[in-house]
Amino acid sequence: MLKTLGAHIREFKKDSILTPVFMIGEVIMETIIPLLMASIIDDGVQAGNMNHIYLIGVLMIVTALFSLTFGILGGQFGSRASAGYARNLRKAMYENIQTFSFSNIDKFSTSGLVTRLTTDVTNIQNAYQMMLRMCMRAPASLICAMAMSFFISPRLASIYLVAVILLGCVLGLIVSQATQHFKQAFPKYDALNESVQENVSAIRVVKAYVREDYEVEKFRTASGNLYKIFCKAESIVIWNNPVMNFTVYACILLISWTGAHMIVQDALTTGQLMSMLTYCMNILMSLMMLSMIFVMMTMSAASARRICEVLEEKADLTDPENPVTDVKDGSIVFENVSFSYKKDAKTPVLKDVNLEIGSGETIGIIGGTGSAKSSLVNLISRLYDVTEGRLLVGGVDVKAYDCEVLRNQVAVVLQNNVLFSGTILENLRWGDKDATEEQCRHACELACADEFIRKMPEGYNTYIEQGGTNVSGGQKQRLCIARALLKKPKILILDDSTSAVDTATDAKIRQAFAQAIPGTTKLIIAQRISSVEHADKIIVMHDGQIDGFASHEELLETNEIYREVYEAQMSGSGDFDEK
Known part of the structure; x- marks a missing residue:
């Protein structure tokens, strides 16, 4: 000491x-x-x-x-x-x-x-x-x-x-x-x-x-x-x-x-x-x-x-001696992955996950509360290390990368959106500190944030109070999405980050993604099936395992959980957690 x-x-x-x-x-x-x-x-x-x-x-x-x-x-x-x-x-x-x-x-x-x-x-x-x-x-x-x-x-x-x-x-x-x-x-x-x-x-x-x-x-x-x-x-x-x-x-x-x-x-x-x-x-x-x-x-x-x-606390995640400093593409492969937050946990949060996602694909992820959706995507940017198995990004084990390089290529918009005290431009430039105002404006247009920013007295120079208390939940989510887009990532993860926006705006954001960043792998966690039904494939999570992985149409035919929730949501009588 x-x-x-x-x-x-x-x-x-x-x-x-x-x-x-x-x-x-x-x-x-x-x-x-x-x-x-x-x-x-x-x-x-x-x-x-x-x-x-x-x-x-x-x-x-x-x-x-x-x-x-x-x-x-x-x-x-x-x-x-x-x-x-x-x-x-x-x-x-x-x-x-x-x-x-x-x-x-x-x-x-x-x-x-x-x-x-x-x-x-x-x-x-x-x-x-x-x-x-x-x-x-x-x-x-x-x-x-x-x-x-x-x-x-x-x-x-x-x-x-x-x-x-x-x-x-x-x-x-x-x-x-x-x-x-x-x-x-x-x-x-x-x-x-x-x-x-x-x-x-x-x-x-x-x-x-x-x-x-x-x-x-x-x-x-x-x-x-x-x-x-x-x-x-x-x-x-x-x-x-x-x-x-x-x-x-x-x-x-x-x-x-x-x-x-x-x-x-x-x-x-x-x-x-x-x-x-x-x-x-x-x-x-x-x-x-x-x-x-x-x-x-x-x-x-x-x-x-x-x-x-x-x-004296040492980071659990460290870079290897000769780290890989280039992420080739946005492909993601889970090989027999299991994960626990605590090493001595009796029951793992994720159990024997096998998954292969191609670069540039749009993948929806749905599941009930506690089904380990967020845990799954947190492993991709190596916020946590897998307990068992391997996770590959761009064909390389995430443990072989320089952490900073990997995280710069994986943009994450978390469930709890955080804005820092400062102007809107200063918050956006967390994604790219050298971004011009025009680039920030373009990212906000993709995230459907430009319209409400223009209505503010100071526009992009409007001051955000600590924690973003002077903007609504939906506005905060769209600003965080714009901030993530400025990173120009190879993988974009949206962790239930459009839950506070209306369905029409959600659709506009998804359409903008498809047109503006087609080469970026997009993982969209959502509770609403309407937010992910147009994805290339959809992952159905249940109790820390993958219960289904296919397109919307295929899941309706083959996956009982997905079909029941879809019918409940279409009839307006339930959501995923009621399954």
């Missing part, structure tokens, strides 16, 4: 080294000041030597200025190192997430990834800055103050030593109890973020079903659970202050009492007693800082493990 996290310090190593150096310099200056103060009292005030007072006073000012300068520089370099480190961690996590296959993404919830990129990284940033500054300052101050105390008076310093041992044991107990609660907090953060994300993304549904009170209560519960955990942890941590204050004042009383007797016996000077009291505060405050460091480190350790889970 340390190796994984440490690799991202990179260009901030210099700042990370300079910060503790300056903090140690600050501690040394602060350690010298009580000695100078003792000299002023003993050799200046009591001896009536004003020159000595002026000289030592100037030295104290210079020492204090050095201490201030070292502290400022330590803070500056520490802040830069910790902020830069946090930036590198976020960047590394985000970049690694981009390499994940769907199976990798399935291991993490969206809210969990958001918490890792925000709260967890912030905890690491704070802990790293504290480690560079306080983890150096507190032990150094403790050691220097203890050493100077034994140098001045071993008898009085022994009081510190006993107090430090007792206080260390008590603070250690407090920290160990508090950290158990802090460890439980991060899963609660995930639940809280999940509640917020789900509510905001589905706010229209929430309002449509008048579920605001339910969502408020769910958020209150998630927030309340987090509140209770932190209250329990803080109720333990707050014992730091009373225990610390009791120890400090007990030490001051003991040192003052013992020191006074030693002064009377000429075993200690007044200035030395003042120095010992100052060192007493330094030692005990350093111990207090160390206890807080332990709490922060424990909190950050949980965050560090969660961050490392993302950083």
Whole structure:
């Protein structure tokens, strides 16, 4: 874990080294000041030597200025190192997430990834800055103050030593109890973020079903659970202050009492007693800082493990050593393909699929909900790998391709259409970043989107809100189809992506495909038989297997499932899921 996290310090190593150096310099200056103060009292005030007072006073000012300068520089370099480190961690996590296959993404919830990129990284940033500054300052101050105390008076310093041992044991107990609660907090953060994300993304549904009170209560519960955990942890941590204050004042009383007797016996000077009291505060405050460091480190350790889970996650799908970089054509062959989302699944999602599709063919795919239609097409662009068998695209096993090359030749319009915040042109150019406005317009004409875009006030420069909330479901689907067409793919997959458009528009889109991209293999998943009946062939899926593969006319004669659904839809009394 340390190796994984440490690799991202990179260009901030210099700042990370300079910060503790300056903090140690600050501690040394602060350690010298009580000695100078003792000299002023003993050799200046009591001896009536004003020159000595002026000289030592100037030295104290210079020492204090050095201490201030070292502290400022330590803070500056520490802040830069910790902020830069946090930036590198976020960047590394985000970049690694981009390499994940769907199976990798399935291991993490969206809210969990958001918490890792925000709260967890912030905890690491704070802990790293504290480690560079306080983890150096507190032990150094403790050691220097203890050493100077034994140098001045071993008898009085022994009081510190006993107090430090007792206080260390008590603070250690407090920290160990508090950290158990802090460890439980991060899963609660995930639940809280999940509640917020789900509510905001589905706010229209929430309002449509008048579920605001339910969502408020769910958020209150998630927030309340987090509140209770932190209250329990803080109720333990707050014992730091009373225990610390009791120890400090007990030490001051003991040192003052013992020191006074030693002064009377000429075993200690007044200035030395003042120095010992100052060192007493330094030692005990350093111990207090160390206890807080332990709490922060424990909190950050949980965050560090969660961050490392993302950083160390390796993509399940990787390119071979010498990948194929050219997709010959859009032919597709399934050879005894079986597939499961989880390796230990008892029942596969797809079972022994054998299928051969020629380049340029239009293939319809229909089947009931859960019949694995989407799973079948997801394998073509290698969003998942087959569990058994082989899948060939352009006559080559998909595992032999460079993933980027393969996916650039397989355009997919998924069931859940996503538009990003930006103009319509910017969204369209996800298909081809170098596409001209004319090319974008032509793609939209094929997808029957040009007409409604022209009616918008800004036309193709109309701004799309996050998630495409300012366009209808049908408009969103047509924009996503246009975006896919701009890729000029050899294979185009439409995963139920015309479900929100009317039948006439659906027919126009299919006709445009036949005329404009005849060489592209088109796979159209649909619930309506009218959307696929004109396809070259139609795949009938049932329970993860191919129940039929033929033309519309042939299926009507040979496939019972297809025939019954067709008759039900033609009579307007049912759909595929009612079979």
